[in-house]
Amino acid sequence: MKRGERVVLALIGLALVAGVVHSLLHVDGKHDRDIPFYSTATHNEASAAMDIYRSSGCKSCHSLWTLQDAMQFVPAPMLDGIGSLRTEDWLYAYLSSPDPQAILPSRLKKQYQMPSYATLPESQRRLLAKYMSSLKVKDWYLEQTRKAEYEKLTGLEDKK
Ligand code: HEC
Numbered sequence: 329m330k331r332g333e334r335v336v337l338a339l340i341g342l343a344l345v346a347g348v349v350h351s352l353l354h355v356d357g358k359h360d361r362d363i364p365f366y367s368t369a370t371h372n373e374a375s376a377a378m379d380i381y382r383s384s385g386c387k388s389c390h391s392l393w394t395l396q397d398a399m400q401f402v403p404a405p406m407l408d409g410i411g412s413l414r415t416e417d418w419l420y421a422y423l424s425s426p427d428p429q430a431i432l433p434s435r436l437k438k439q440y441q442m443p444s445y446a447t448l449p450e451s452q453r454r455l456l457a458k459y460m461s462s463l464k465v466k467d468w469y470l471e472q473t474r475k476a477e478y479e480k481l482t483g484l485e486d487k488k
Pocket residue numbers: 380381384385386387388389390402403404405407410414419422428429432433434435436439440441442443445456460477481
């Protein structure tokens with residue numbers, strides 16, 4: 329092979345590698361800038377539900393839309409994407425249960441556990457459950473969200 333040919337082949341090789349690297353980086357970069365969480369609720373549903381969310385103190389233990397209390401230290405699962413993990417019926421039953429830990433066992437001390445919202449008016453529990461079920465996560469981030477939830481609920485690393 330002539331020297332000129334070797335140079336051309338090397339250049340082609342480099343271009344191929346650069347192309348592969350670029351396409352890999354491009355896919356990752358796209359997801360990095362992309363927020364994986366969204367809601368299918370209407371503006372009115374969302375603002376009514378967020379009013380109840382705030383007045384019921386959910387924010388003192390959970391994070392949602394990256395909102396959380398500065399003093400928050402309870403390792404409660406984040407609620408972003410929860411509607412991709414739980415159904416509206418499940419959420420309503422959970423919020424309405426006099427003993428939420430009978431539905432979802434807790435690893436925490438009593439004062440940090442999910443409180444019962446059975447005494448909240450039914451219409452408010454329905455609104456909250458409906459809104460929570462509208463909080464979705466995009467497919468590419470679903471496994472990550474499931475893992476984070478598992479770790480918050482059990483304190484264990486999910487090895488799946
Ligand atoms: C005192 C802290 C605290 C407050 C206040 C609180 N939660 Fe929770 N919540 C938790 C904890 C901790 C868990 C995990 C289960 C457990 O340990 O009891 C949980 C679990 C949940 C789950 C199930 C999450 C999953 O992974 O399936 C939902 C949904 C939820 N909470 C919604 C709410 C809503 C809505 C409010 C307000 C109306 C609220 N929580 C208020 C601490 C709290």
